[in-house]
Amino acid sequence: METFWTLKLFFVFVLGPAICETRPNFLLILADDLGYGDLETNGHPTSAAPSLKKLHSESLVFSNFYSASAVCSPSRMLRQGDFLRFSILDITRAFQLFVMIMPEPCFGQCNNGDVSCPLYSNTTIVEQPTSLPDLTQKYTHKAILEIERFSKSEDPFFMYLAYHETHHPQFAGDFRNASSRGSFGDALMEMDHSIGKIISALKKKNLLNNTLIFFTSDNGPSLMRHERGGSAGLFRCGKDTTWEGGLRVPAFLYYPVHVQPGITHELASTLDVTPTILALANVTSRTDVSHGFDLSPLFLNHSQEVRQSLAMFSTEPKKAFEPYAIRYKHFKSHFYTRGSSLSDDLNFDHACRSSSRQEKHDQALIFDLSVDPSERYDLRSPEARKLRGQMEQLRQEYRANVTWAPSEMAKGQNRHLSPCCSRPATCEPFPDCCDCDEEGSFSSPNDRLPEISVISVGP
Amino acid sequence: MVSEGMDMTSFYTAAPLCSPSRAAMLSGRLPIRNGLYSDNAFGRNAYTPQDIVGGIASSEILLQELLRKGGYHTKLIGKWHLGHRAPYHPLKRGFNEWYGAPNVHFQYDGTTAPNIPVYKDQNMIGRFYEGIAINLTTGISEYTQHLGEEALEYISRRGRTGKPFFLYWNPDSTHAPSYASARFRGRSQRGTAYGDALIEVDDIVGKMLDLLVNHKLENDTLVVLTSDNGAALVSKREAGTNAPFLCGKQTTFEGGFRTPAFFWWPNKIPAGNASSQVGTQMDLFATFLDLAGLPMPRDRVYDSISLKPALMNGDLDLEKVVFFYRGNGLFAVRKGRFKMHLWTWRTPQEELKRGIDYCPNIHMDGIVSATQVNHTAEPILFDVDNDPEERYPIRPGNSPTIYETAVGYLKKVVEKHQQDLVPGKPALNYCDPAVENWAPPGCEDLDDCLPIPASKVVICDWPH
Numbered sequence: 001m002e003t004f005w006t007l008k009l010f011f012v013f014v015l016g017p018a019i020c021e022t023r024p025n026f027l028l029i030l031a032d033d034l035g036y037g038d039l040e041t042n043g044h045p046t047s048a049a050p051s052l053k054k055l056h057s058e059s060l061v062f063s064n065f066y067s068a069s070a071v072c073s074p075s076r077m078l079r080q081g082d083f084l085r086f087s088i089l090d091i092t093r094a095f096q097l098f099v100m101i102m103p104e105p106c107f108g109q110c111n112n113g114d115v116s117c118p119l120y121s122n123t124t125i126v127e128q129p130t131s132l133p134d135l136t137q138k139y140t141h142k143a144i145l146e147i148e149r150f151s152k153s154e155d156p157f158f159m160y161l162a163y164h165e166t167h168h169p170q171f172a173g174d175f176r177n178a179s180s181r182g183s184f185g186d187a188l189m190e191m192d193h194s195i196g197k198i199i200s201a202l203k204k205k206n207l208l209n210n211t212l213i214f215f216t217s218d219n220g221p222s223l224m225r226h227e228r229g230g231s232a233g234l235f236r237c238g239k240d241t242t243w244e245g246g247l248r249v250p251a252f253l254y255y256p257v258h259v260q261p262g263i264t265h266e267l268a269s270t271l272d273v274t275p276t277i278l279a280l281a282n283v284t285s286r287t288d289v290s291h292g293f294d295l296s297p298l299f300l301n302h303s304q305e306v307r308q309s310l311a312m313f314s315t316e317p318k319k320a321f322e323p324y325a326i327r328y329k330h331f332k333s334h335f336y337t338r339g340s341s342l343s344d345d346l347n348f349d350h351a352c353r354s355s356s357r358q359e360k361h362d363q364a365l366i367f368d369l370s371v372d373p374s375e376r377y378d379l380r381s382p383e384a385r386k387l388r389g390q391m392e393q394l395r396q397e398y399r400a401n402v403t404w405a406p407s408e409m410a411k412g413q414n415r416h417l418s419p420c421c422s423r424p425a426t427c428e429p430f431p432d433c434c435d436c437d438e439e440g441s442f443s444s445p446n447d448r449l450p451e452i453s454v455i456s457v458g459p
Numbered sequence: 460m461v462s463e464g465m466d467m468t469s470f471y472t473a474a475p476l477c478s479p480s481r482a483a484m485l486s487g488r489l490p491i492r493n494g495l496y497s498d499n500a501f502g503r504n505a506y507t508p509q510d511i512v513g514g515i516a517s518s519e520i521l522l523q524e525l526l527r528k529g530g531y532h533t534k535l536i537g538k539w540h541l542g543h544r545a546p547y548h549p550l551k552r553g554f555n556e557w558y559g560a561p562n563v564h565f566q567y568d569g570t571t572a573p574n575i576p577v578y579k580d581q582n583m584i585g586r587f588y589e590g591i592a593i594n595l596t597t598g599i600s601e602y603t604q605h606l607g608e609e610a611l612e613y614i615s616r617r618g619r620t621g622k623p624f625f626l627y628w629n630p631d632s633t634h635a636p637s638y639a640s641a642r643f644r645g646r647s648q649r650g651t652a653y654g655d656a657l658i659e660v661d662d663i664v665g666k667m668l669d670l671l672v673n674h675k676l677e678n679d680t681l682v683v684l685t686s687d688n689g690a691a692l693v694s695k696r697e698a699g700t701n702a703p704f705l706c707g708k709q710t711t712f713e714g715g716f717r718t719p720a721f722f723w724w725p726n727k728i729p730a731g732n733a734s735s736q737v738g739t740q741m742d743l744f745a746t747f748l749d750l751a752g753l754p755m756p757r758d759r760v761y762d763s764i765s766l767k768p769a770l771m772n773g774d775l776d777l778e779k780v781v782f783f784y785r786g787n788g789l790f791a792v793r794k795g796r797f798k799m800h801l802w803t804w805r806t807p808q809e810e811l812k813r814g815i816d817y818c819p820n821i822h823m824d825g826i827v828s829a830t831q832v833n834h835t836a837e838p839i840l841f842d843v844d845n846d847p848e849e850r851y852p853i854r855p856g857n858s859p860t861i862y863e864t865a866v867g868y869l870k871k872v873v874e875k876h877q878q879d880l881v882p883g884k885p886a887l888n889y890c891d892p893a894v895e896n897w898a899p900p901g902c903e904d905l906d907d908c909l910p911i912p913a914s915k916v917v918i919c920d921w922p923h
Contacts, residue, residue, distance in 0.1 A: 037702060037703045040468075040733060043702060043703065044703065044847070045468035045469060045703075045717070045847050046468065046735070046844045046845075046847060048733070053731075057462060180735055180796065180844045181844060181845055182842075182844070182845040184845075185845075226846070226850070226851045227842070227845045227846040227850075227851050231703050231848065233702045233703050234700050234702030234703070236820070265648045330650075348820075348821045348822050348823045348827070348850060349820045349821065349822070350822055351820075368650070368696075370648055370649055370650045371649060371650050371651055371654075371696045372696050373700075374700070374702070374820075376695070376819050376820055377695055377696050
């Protein structure tokens with residue numbers, strides 16, 4: 001039993017030549033707040049996303065894929081989160097491939113007194129405030145231009161397309177009122193259209209056959225936005241909870257020739273994206289500790305149980321309580337649960353509301369997610385007692401083995417670090433002075449850009 | 460099937476449970492018109508257990524009767540559920556052939572109540588749990604395989620004649636108690652007999668489609684897959700799912716009525732599309748007649764439109780109305796994107812106490828409620844395109860214009876419906892132990908005739 005329970009958590013990557021001759025290009029597409037139930041391929045009756053539907057049908061679909069966090073920034077791994085020691089930046093530095101990073105979303109989170117949302121091109125703010133209705137068109141245009149550039153190069157590329165869709169408040173450009181699902185459906189359609197155009201561009205430039213496309217979402221739906229917030233489908237609750245609706249997200253991997261379309265029920269996580277990409281790119285990471293696994297044996301060699309377990313953390317993790325939940329094989333145990341206002345204080349399921357405060361389950365809840373994906377029926381059978389003990393042991397191992405990084409969030413905030421068009425963020429009157437002077441007068445590269453804004457690394 | 464055909468995502472049954480739903484599909488008329496309901500108490504779901512006296516009225520014209528008259532050969536394979544007594548026998552109601560059972564495959568002790576017979580055409584050939592084994596401990600039965608073999612044999616046989624046929628294939632293995640054959644039991648990732656049963660049904664559907672292609676019949680055959688009502692969430696871990704829809708079987712929320720609907724007809728129906736045409740299973744009546752070139756009877760009111768324009772040309776009929784009846788009660792109505800609830804009801808309190816819940820984990824005060832709630836004065840309105848989960852009622856205080864407009868026209872729709880409505884005579888009011896399947900036709904040859912108890916007609920009790 002001891003070896004059975006040995007965690008494969010802290011393996012140093014052994015990077016084999018998974019794909020020997022040519023390394024694939026990578027297109028990583030991340031939707032924002034798109035829930036498991038939001039795509040027509042997962043049963044939504046009024047969503048329409050034909051490009052994603054086609055991609056889905058030609059992909060390996062991960063039915064048990066989890067975001068590492070139930071809210072955006074830690075999930076995205078763009079910064080070193082409290083427990084995620086690995087970031088996309090690490091990939092890009094290790095790769096030395098071309099990288100294009102879209103600006104981080106800041107709408108929806110903007111408070112009074114914050115600067116308006118900037119649009120970056122590499123290290124330069126080219127628009128502030130960003131015009132949202134045509135933002136996705138700009139992304140599409142830029143991505144296609146880059147694809148044309150990539151096509152002239154021998155080097156493989158990594159493109160990270162982090163859409164703002166379908167985060168509230170939605171915008172949809174030409175797709176306003178195009179769907180029968182309202183603003184959420186319109187935004188989804190616009191993103192889908194953009195993805196379709198970008199895939200067409202890859203095809204046109206003969207890059208598609210050597211490109212691995214991975215599509216997923218950063219976390220579950222923001223149910224507080226009601227009909228504009230997305231759907232977790234058959235899963236319980238949504239964003240900012242460790243119930244399935246907060247963490248389980250749509251995910252599919254397209255890699256023609258190499259990966260057979262179909263479905264895998266194997267456990268996987270956004271934590272595994274980086275190790276997988278690095279392995280396929282045959283790049284040795286400078287970071288030797290990761291919570292992720294290289295999933296490529298799973299989809300290239302049909303290996304099973306590349307990942308056996310996953311720890312689920314709350315969004316404001318405190319050492320005393322984490323991890324909140326453990327998934328092991330098809331079982332999930334909740335040791336702590338709490339609702340969140342992001343999952344709607346009017347939610348018809350009381351467990352999702354913020355009035356459901358942090359609750360310790362002395363007898364951990366345990367669900368068989370294969371049978372009961374909606375987490376309705378706590379296992380009470382005598383067999384479950386043994387399983388509950390195993391889950392507790394697994395949790396203790398996570399607790400013992402996770403090295404907590406210093407919290408980035410705990411470093412506090414300083415308005416002078418705000419992205420500010422062509423001038424330091426010490427300008428007055430703040431924050432209005434941070435807006436670009438006028439449309440078209442793009443600023444020169446800003447050498448005073450705060451550290452957190454330097455998120456792209458050139459070739 | 461879905462990728463080669465059309466998926467209708469706003470498709471509804473006519474009732475939130477088996478018998479009335481099936482009767483409405485085959486008659487093209489709401490249960491309140493065709494009589495497959497009860498008015499013993501307001502808003503209660505009735506069906507055809509084996510002590511039911513009634514069944515589908517002889518005055519109703521059924522789809523298979525019209526098709527047969529129009530030159531089709533017809534066969535029912537599987538569950539009938541429109542009445543098990545002699546006058547309601549499928550062979551008297553338009554089917555050339557039948558293999559299957561008249562009622563649900565519940566287990567009885569054979570003494571206080573007989574087990575349900577399985578028929579081949581006119582006569583019974585055995586009973587569930589007896590000659591036709593269902594092992595409830597292992598969840599294994601080969602019955603679905605029999606239904607599959609019958610279907611494949613029928614398609615091959617009738618396909619060779621070059622004449623049109625109508626096959627009505629009704630497996631019941633995903634109905635509790637679920638079962639699957641030994642070859643499929645344990646196959647599903649889901650891990651339940653329900654999950655295994657689904658895989659088995661899927662496998663047979665695949666074989667049927669392949670066979671149609673092998674016989675070069677695919678361009679001449681419309682295949683429709685749908686379900687008689689939402690998943691029975693009372694079965695808990697053994698249940699299906701209605702996600703993302705609210706509640707399940709027995710209720711007038713979307714989870715009770717909205718059902719999968721796949722239409723497959725290569726080269727006739729465009730492949731891989733979803734259609735937002737609002738439709739009901741009663742529409743299959745007019746659709747099939749339309750495609751067969753047969754006229755609709757003109758002597759009665761139908762709740763049925765032909766879906767041919769939506770299936771073949773993508774033309775939408777935006778006037779389609781869906782009525783959500785629970786028994787004799789009109790609980791809700793949908794037209795366009797709006798659904799209006801006049802009455803709501805979850806599960807009666809006494810059933811909730813026993814752990815029976817048609818809406819597990821759901822708390823919507825005054826809407827998902829243990830007693831019937833009358834909302835007629837201020838109906839509950841949902842935009843089921845924007846909010847298919849029926850989570851966010853449109854309140855008159857918050858969106859007065861939308862609310863007033865939508866409720867205004869939906870009320871007019873209801874008013875007109877109720878003015879014109881001539882309710883059928885309720886067929887599900889009376890129960891009698893003497894009418895149970897004690898001595899079905901053919902029992903003599905099997906030496907399986909059970910003594911018939913004295914008749915005692917009672918008013919049926921429909922608890923929900």
